[in-house]
Amino acid sequence: MAVPKLKTWSALSHTKRMPTEYEIVTHRLHYHTKLGFEVDPDAPVAKWYRKYRDEAALQASDWDQFRDPHQMIYRKYTELQDDRETFIDVLLDEAELREDHTKLNSQWIECLAQMFTPFRYPGHGFQMLAAYGAQMAPSSYITNCFEFEAGDEMRRVQRIAYRTKQLDSYFPSYGFGTNDRKIWENAPIWQPLREAVEKLLIEYDWSKSFIAYNLVVKPYVDELVLVHFADLCRLNDDHVHVEMLGNFYLDSLRNQDWTIALTQFAIEQNPGNLSVITETIRRWKPLAEQATKAFRPVFEDMSPVNLAFDSVFEDINHTVSDLWRGAGVKI
Structure with missing residues (x-):
C-alpha cells in the first residue's frame, strides 16, 4: 500500500484547519529538542542543553502548544517598532528645535546623570537575559517571544545611549x-540592581531564569523606571523623557502579556509547575524589592520636585502582584 504523501504544513495537520501565518513561520523550528545535537552526547553543548533545558525545573508535555497572545512575527514586529522609533525620532528632533533642554533645572540635570543615562548598563544585562532565554527555550514559540523581548531591550539601550550623547552635547x-559606568558600579542607588542582574546572569536553568527575570526583576524595574520615574520627569517639566519612557513601556506591556500566557500554560500543562514558580518568585522577590527601594533618594532627595517614595513602592508592589495573580500565582 502506498504511503500517503506529506502535505504542505503537515506538521500542523493536527489543528485540522489552515494554519495562521504566525504558526507557519514559528512552528517547531528547534530540531534539537527531539533529535538532539549531532554531536557526542557527552559533548559540553549537549550536556548543557540536557541539564538546563530538558531537565529544567518547569516541565510540560508539549511546549509547542504554547502561543504568544500577540502572535508576533518578524514582519509585524518591524512594522510596529518602526512606528515607535519614528515617534522617538520626531520627539527628539522637535525637542532640539525647541531647545527644551534649556528649560531643565540644573539639579534635575544632575538627577538624570545619576538615574537615567546609567540605565543602559542594566538594560544591556536585560538584553542578555532575554537572549539567553531565546537560546535555551524548549520551543520556537517561546524562543521568538524572547527574541522580540531582546530586541525591545536593545532598542531601549540604543535610545538611552543616543540621548546620553545629546545630553552630553x-x-x-x-x-x-x-561617568555612567562609574555610577553604575559604585553609586549606592544602583548596587542592589547590579547584584540582581549579575545573579540572574548565572541562573542557567532556562525556566528559573524566565521566572526570576520576566516575573520578578523586570516587572519591578520597568514599573520603577518606565512608570514612576516618568512621573517624576513630568513633575520636573521634563516632557521629553516622559514620552520616551512611555514609549518603552508599551514594549514592557506586550512582554508582560506573553509572560502571563506562558506562566498560565506551564501550570495548565503540569500543575506541579505552580510550586516551582511560587518558590522561585519568593526567592527573587526580596532582591527585586531591594533593587527598587535603593532608588528612594532619586525620588525624595535628588530631584527639585519630589515624589513620596512610599506611595511609589506601594503602587509597584500592587502592580506586580496583579501580574502574578493574572498568571495564576498567589504570593
Whole structure:
C-alpha cells in the first residue's frame, strides 16, 4: 500500500484547519529538542542543553502548544517598532528645535546623570537575559517571544545611549557618557540592581531564569523606571523623557502579556509547575524589592520636585502582584 504523501504544513495537520501565518513561520523550528545535537552526547553543548533545558525545573508535555497572545512575527514586529522609533525620532528632533533642554533645572540635570543615562548598563544585562532565554527555550514559540523581548531591550539601550550623547552635547560639565559606568558600579542607588542582574546572569536553568527575570526583576524595574520615574520627569517639566519612557513601556506591556500566557500554560500543562514558580518568585522577590527601594533618594532627595517614595513602592508592589495573580500565582 502506498504511503500517503506529506502535505504542505503537515506538521500542523493536527489543528485540522489552515494554519495562521504566525504558526507557519514559528512552528517547531528547534530540531534539537527531539533529535538532539549531532554531536557526542557527552559533548559540553549537549550536556548543557540536557541539564538546563530538558531537565529544567518547569516541565510540560508539549511546549509547542504554547502561543504568544500577540502572535508576533518578524514582519509585524518591524512594522510596529518602526512606528515607535519614528515617534522617538520626531520627539527628539522637535525637542532640539525647541531647545527644551534649556528649560531643565540644573539639579534635575544632575538627577538624570545619576538615574537615567546609567540605565543602559542594566538594560544591556536585560538584553542578555532575554537572549539567553531565546537560546535555551524548549520551543520556537517561546524562543521568538524572547527574541522580540531582546530586541525591545536593545532598542531601549540604543535610545538611552543616543540621548546620553545629546545630553552630553548640551551639558558637557555633567559627565554624561563618561561617568555612567562609574555610577553604575559604585553609586549606592544602583548596587542592589547590579547584584540582581549579575545573579540572574548565572541562573542557567532556562525556566528559573524566565521566572526570576520576566516575573520578578523586570516587572519591578520597568514599573520603577518606565512608570514612576516618568512621573517624576513630568513633575520636573521634563516632557521629553516622559514620552520616551512611555514609549518603552508599551514594549514592557506586550512582554508582560506573553509572560502571563506562558506562566498560565506551564501550570495548565503540569500543575506541579505552580510550586516551582511560587518558590522561585519568593526567592527573587526580596532582591527585586531591594533593587527598587535603593532608588528612594532619586525620588525624595535628588530631584527639585519630589515624589513620596512610599506611595511609589506601594503602587509597584500592587502592580506586580496583579501580574502574578493574572498568571495564576498567589504570593
